[in-house]
Amino acid sequence: MxxxxxxxxxxxxxxxxxxxxxxxxxxxxxxxxxxxxxxxxxxxxxxxxxxxxxxxxxxxxxxxxxxxxxxxxxxxxxxxxxxxxxxxxxxxxxxxxxMAAAKLEGSKVFTKELLDSCGVPTAKFQVFDDPTKAFMAARHHFCCDGGLLVIKADGEAAGKGVIIAEDETEAVQAIDSIMVKKVFGASGDRVVLEDYLEGEEASIMAIVDGERVKGLLPAQDYKRAFDNDEGPNTGGMGCYSPVPAVTPDIYNFTIEKIIRPTLTALMDRGIRYRGVLYAGIMITADGAKLLEYNCRFGDPETQVVLPLMETDLVDVIEAALEGGLDEITLKWYNKRAVCVVMASGGYPGDYKTGEAISGIADAEAEDALVFHAGTASSDGRVVTSGGRVLGVTALGADFHEAVKNAYRAVDLIKFEGMHFRKDIGARVL
Structure with a gap:
């Protein structure tokens, strides 16, 4: 380059x-x-x-x-x-x-079977292509094993293909929706049933070239729509970085025992993974276990990780493309970052668009970074055009300062029906 x-x-x-x-x-x-x-x-x-x-x-x-x-x-x-x-x-x-490497996100079955082959710690699972057998397995789980059951559609499902069933009725409904009613189309031809993992979630993204790995700062997002982790799942209502729960030992374990073996297993199959590999982990009583892989930068995790990165991202990308990752040392600002997502009223359900947004420049004048998501320009104005509208990111010397700065900026922005969580970052204060 x-x-x-x-x-x-x-x-x-x-x-x-x-x-x-x-x-x-x-x-x-x-x-x-x-x-x-x-x-x-x-x-x-x-x-x-x-x-x-x-x-x-x-x-x-x-x-x-x-x-x-x-x-x-x-x-x-x-x-x-x-x-x-x-x-x-x-x-x-x-x-x-x-395309072959992106199956890590595109196919839950491919990924679980790959993880199983290379010993990466993850939840115990079964794969089914016959709904009758899946129904039987779900009934057996609730009658004999107990605990929550996670049902995953194999393919892409716009982030809605993972259902956590609390009882047999919910599990049967989920399997029926995915495999029989085909609400996700061909993505539901197969399902993964897996044990529910208890613990604290975190995201660790890494720049990889198939063999070499440069881990980025960990982040933790808030998936539920409302405060106190209530309401439906969303694409993410906010996040923060770094994550105190991700100790150096957990971080190194994720890089060395989860990400590296995965890359090696892919290489053994003739697949070189070059890009960002995002590991969603659960920190359990037995250590870190992989929940899922994403084949791209996280959203909104990117909005807190990149502002903390001092290194030129172009240099890092070039190194990944040209085999020079080992020569790159990532430098980070010694700060904390918090991002609050401002969404349209009704999100993640139905919502209106075309609402005028004011106060963005005022928020930016407060040293906040306002990252647009569902916005468009209309007659010289910025208007809403999606569910997640803005991500307001602020830095601070500690999380108290970062949270205060983020919400001070959020309070300056206005649009009809806007909704945001008021507890982003609260768990680390």
Whole structure:
């Protein structure tokens, strides 16, 4: 990759992509950033292109037209569909795993069987392609084993394919929805039934090149819609970094005993994973166990991890693409970061869009970073266009200061029906 004058494309249009564009735009090596499709926030530091993240051929064409030197892919769906393979075939450097490697997120069955083969600690599981046998296994679990049961659709399900059943009725309903009613289509041809793990969740993202690993700071997100972890699951209502519960021992265990063996098992199958590998772990009484892998940067975890990173992200990506990760030392600011997500009223259910947003500049004047997610420009105004609208990130010398700074900025932003959790970061105060 050339040393400067880089033209970089970010694929996607959410808060994660705004954070990536912000960090990459800060690199002295970059001359211009493009986002496909981006949002109202990315428009202030990049050129938004009218190309959907799902339009693989449109992205390839845009890269050719704009003379792109590097593509960074935000969401998982284009990767699972093979975007990295298409770009590589055109000779365009891309940071993101191949279709084969992205199966770590695209297929729960593939991942569980891979983990089992290489001894990575994870929940005990069974795989079914016959709903009748899955029903029988669920009934046996509640009659003989007891405890919660986790039911997972094999394929992509827009983050809704994991159901935690408290009793036999809920388990049977979940299996029926996934395998019989096919609410997730072919993604429900197979299901994974697994034991529920008790403990504290955390996310550890790593930059990997198939063999070498550079772990990023751990983060912890808040998935439930309402305070005190109540309400339905969402894409994430906020997060913080680093995570006190992730001790150095747990962190090193995750890198050495979870991520590295996974990469080796993939290489043994002829699959080199190059990109970000996100390990969702549960810190149990028996140590860290893997819950799931994601094949991309987390959202909203990226919005707290990147502001703490002192190192030029472009240098790290280049090292991953060119085999130089061992020569990179990641440097971090000695601060704490908190992100509060501001969502449309009704999210994650039905919600209105097109509501005018005010106060963003005031929040930014308070040294907050306002990362746009579901926003658009309309008649010179910024309006809501999605469920998760903004991610307000603030830093502090400690978590008390970071939380205070984040909510001070949140209080300056207004839009009709806005909703946000008021307890982000409370568990580490």
């Amino acid at each position: 050339q040393s400067d004058g880089l033209r970089v494309m970010i694929v996607g249009g959410g808060g994660r992509e705004h954070a990536l564009a912000w960090k990459i735009n800060a690199s002295p090596r970059v001359s211009k950033v493009f986002c496909a499709p981006g949002n109202a926030g990315t428009a202030s530091l990049a050129e938004n292109l009218p190309v959907k993240a799902s339009d693989l051929e449109g992205i390839v064409s845009a890269c050719r037209e704009q003379g792109i030197h590097l593509v960074v892919v935000g969401p998982e769906s284009p990767l699972i569909a093979g975007l990295a393979d298409r770009l590589e075939a055109e000779g365009i450097p891309v940071f993101g795993p191949s």
